[in-house]
Amino acid sequence: MDTDRDELLLTFMAEAHEIVDEIERALLQLEAGHDVYDVLQRVFRATHTLKGTAGSVGLGSLSDLGHAAEDVIEALCRGDLALTTPVVSLLLETVDAARRLVADVERGQVERSTSHHEVIARLQEARRGAAAAPQGAWTTSARRATEDDAEGATGIKSIRVVVEKLDRMADLIGELTLGRNRIARTLGAVRGEAGAALRDEMEEQDRLCKELEEAVRAARMVPVGPWFRHYERTVRDLAHAHGRLARLVVVHGNVEVDTAVVERFRDALTHLLRNAICHGIEAPEARRAAGKDPCGTITLHAAHERGGIALRISDDGAGMSRERIAARVRALGRHPAPGALSDHELFSLVFEPGFSTATESSHLAGRGMGMDVVRRRVESIQGTIRIESREGHGTSLLIQLPLTLATIEGLSVGIGDERYVIPLRAVLACCDLPRGSLAHGGAQGLMVRRGRALPCVRLRALFGLGGSPPPDERVVVVALDGAEAGLVVDSLEGEARTVVKPLGQLFRRVPGISGSTILGDGSVAMILDVDALLGGVLRDAVPVDALDERRSAPSAAGGSPG
Incomplete structure (x- = not known):
């Protein structure tokens, strides 16, 4: 019993x-x-x-x-x-x-x-x-x-499954994918009719494996609407505690994302909503004086974009003051001329550890740790975050997250004897590196692409791998905070579904590396975190338009558009 x-x-x-x-x-x-x-x-x-x-x-x-x-x-x-x-x-x-x-x-x-x-x-x-x-x-x-609630009920159409079981299924699918990649590599060396027959059979197995992988991934997907709506109470109570009135509006709540992403981002979203109320939404009297609804609105908008999920967290509050942020940056010695920075560059400094413009701290805000925590959490799940704001009109945080943390579509590249994987969602194009764009062995340089200067980083030099680059190097053009940059590599190995393996404690804080994977030949490759890798390296690079006068220079040749 x-x-x-x-x-x-x-x-x-x-x-x-x-x-x-x-x-x-x-x-x-x-x-x-x-x-x-x-x-x-x-x-x-x-x-x-x-x-x-x-x-x-x-x-x-x-x-x-x-x-x-x-x-x-x-x-x-x-x-x-x-x-x-x-x-x-x-x-x-x-x-x-x-x-x-x-x-x-x-x-x-x-x-x-x-x-x-x-x-x-x-x-x-x-x-x-x-x-x-x-x-x-x-x-x-x-x-x-x-x-009589059950009067119109039909048969059971759904069951509850604990997340641990789905995690185990995802791990097994990952191992199956690795095995499939190894077999495919071996079959490439088999000649004759037998090899052709085996490769045809492998294509069918490959299709079934991908369908199984998609089915397991779909089982892990949950709509963001119920997750977002859990914060309606949080917004309401925080607003009342802080002498504000605020409502939460959810847009496109039917967009789905992996439950693991939801769990890893939950704390960060709480930080962002708290900041929106404490630093964004004005008091009812101030909003009336500005001609606004006394009750502020915080909007959570979700959409599928570039193979991931794009979140926009917006408020119609006071917005961010460039003057206050610049003054704080100057006081902390973070930049000698903060007033000369663009909005994107200046607002990015808000994510620095210990940064806060609050005049006093409380149990709700002002201790200078929230936004730093948010950035670290977003980057830990291979995401990106940036700020848009207009003083007096509100602030938006634009967050790009992966749909799943188990597998990614990746581009494998070679540097000497090493292999790295670049997430395909960050890749815009691939082309040849024009000779003379980077000094021999140099880490950074510029090349002209489509009439504009493109900052480039040679990964061989950045990672200190040693050796000389080959005569013909390749450039992987990636998206970086709405701009573009180039990763210079020795060779392009091709695209493939990549199983993400977590890093050990020793490597978790290595900048520019978000995970690892096992390639078809059994070797280990590091997965690059493009934003973390290039954010600091290119911060002091020559502005994009600095070489506009060199538009007559030879453009990248021999490459294929991505």
Whole structure:
């Protein structure tokens, strides 16, 4: 019987989390003042379901909490109790108490918590404050809506799978991909009809392997909408705590991303939302004076772009002050002439460790660590981040993340006896390096491409590999913060699906390296982090337009456009 009850509680906990999340989202919608009647119905129905389900598995405390909340919601529906911010806050505290009780069940501490008793008492007090009135038609219809929820149900169409199982499946697919690459390399040396037949069969196996890989990856994908909407409560509570009014708007919430990316970026998103409220959204009085809605808006926008996911986190607040940032940069000695920097260059300095323009620190902001944490977290998952802002009009953070962390499409390049992989989403083109563009053995230089100067870095010199470059070198043109740069390599080995292997502790802080992979011949190759690799190296490079007068110089020849 204990085993049966444990299985029943596992099912209950998964459902309870979804129900509590739905109640919280609906309560946050109440404050917007739209469709109050329908939203209250949703809250009542979900609360009634939670109460009944908790009672059926013997969780009396959670059932009592749901019953007390039901009474308050009924009073709101009949008009006996006014819908005010304190009432909504009390119901949100009920959600928090319900989550604590569910967490107790997960820890095996059923019925041990007593923190919900105070919330129940406050709910009962709020209910007693409402004028007595006969039950209206709504109450009857709401109760009826909860009684036969399963009437139209069909067969089971989905199951819950723990993430660890999906992770194991992804690891196995990765090993299968590595084995496929080794076999394909071996088959390349087999001649005659037998070799041709084996290669034809390998193509079919290759197709099936890729389909399996895509199926496993699709199983790991989750829409960003529910993830984003979890922050509606965070935005609301942080804004109230800081004397602000703010709402969260989610755009294109159906865009999907790997659940591992979601988990790795969760803390960073919390930092960004906190900064938007503390440093972006103005006080209601200031917004009215500026002709704005007293309630600020933070928008989370998602879209598929360049083989990854592009996130835009925007607010309609005060924007960033160039003067304040420049003054802080000058005071910290980060740049001798910050006023001469472009917006992109100046705003990028906000991500430096310890940088803050806040005049005082609090539990919400001002300790100069948030944006540095965000940048490190984004870069740790092979992402990029940049800032756009207009003073008085708001700030946007543009973040590019990979769809998955398990595999990437990569371009393999050779430098002497070493092999490296460049993520294909960063590659714009490949071409020959014009002779004389870089000094022999030099690390940096410029070449002319399409009439514009392109900063280039020779990876052989940058990584200190030694030896002499070949007579004919190749350039991989990559995107860098909206601009372009060139990575000079010895040879191009081709494109392939690359299985990402994590780096050991010894290599995790090596700049420019984001991971490793095993090639078809069994050798190990490092995966390059283009932004981290070039960000510092090219910071002091000659501006892109500095060689416009050399447009008559010979352009890259013999290359193929990417």
